[in-house]
């Protein structure tokens with residue numbers, strides 16, 4: 623377990639630019655070592671800004687996009703064509719602009735592809751096992767004002783699921799109510815975990831997560847990358863952090 627680092631940017635747009643540049647460098651370095659990096663994407667508004675920024679800078683990088691594998695930390699259990707899907711958002715802002723191999727994009731099965739969120743979670747887990755996606759090079763996670771990460775919400779039963787890679791989530795306080803999320807066990811196998819946080823409504827969650835304590839109250843407390851854990855946040859979200 624690594625001690626979390628904190629990187630504070632002036633605003634959401636400089637934050638998005640820095641995360642994009644870190645992501646491209648990290649992928650280039652992994653490919654330079656002969657590896658095929660697996661990247662975990664997140665949903666949410668700052669993620670969308672970051673995806674656009676990565677797309678804008680992608681052609682200037684030396685990343686070989688045919689050797690990058692894409693996953694999601696969580697997904698909303700809605701039909702495949704729904705704009706509410708995290709995958710839909712990431713495809714339109716980023717993935718559709720890149721020469722990725724379609725076989726290397728692993729979406730969480732949608733509500734018109736499988737019958738239940740449970741089935742979706744188990745199919746997604748099976749794909750991760752079959753591809754041997756043990757450890758993401760980078761897993762990006764947005765953080766909610768209640769301290770949730772992926773679709774692991776405070777006090778939710780999914781927080782205690784330890785024997786699965788992905789879990790079905792119902793009654794999510796953030797709509798839509800049905801979701802699929804990686805478990806803490808799967809999240810914490812990532813080499814780098816990057817929390818992406820922007821905005822004044824996140825100050826309490828960020829301060830509480832950094833303070834430590836029970837992950838049932840603030841799920842972000844339960845997350846650590848094996849090589850690094852970095853809070854990439856803006857001034858508005860950092861206003862209660864002693865610096």
Ligand SMILES: O=C(O)C(O)[C@@H](O)[C@H](O)[C@H](O)COP(=O)(O)O
Pocket residue numbers: 664665666667668669696697698708763764765766770771772773796
């Ligand atoms: O499906 C989702 O919505 C998520 O993956 C969720 O965990 C999100 O990342 C956070 O709620 C932060 O979202 P914002 O950046 O929009 O606040």
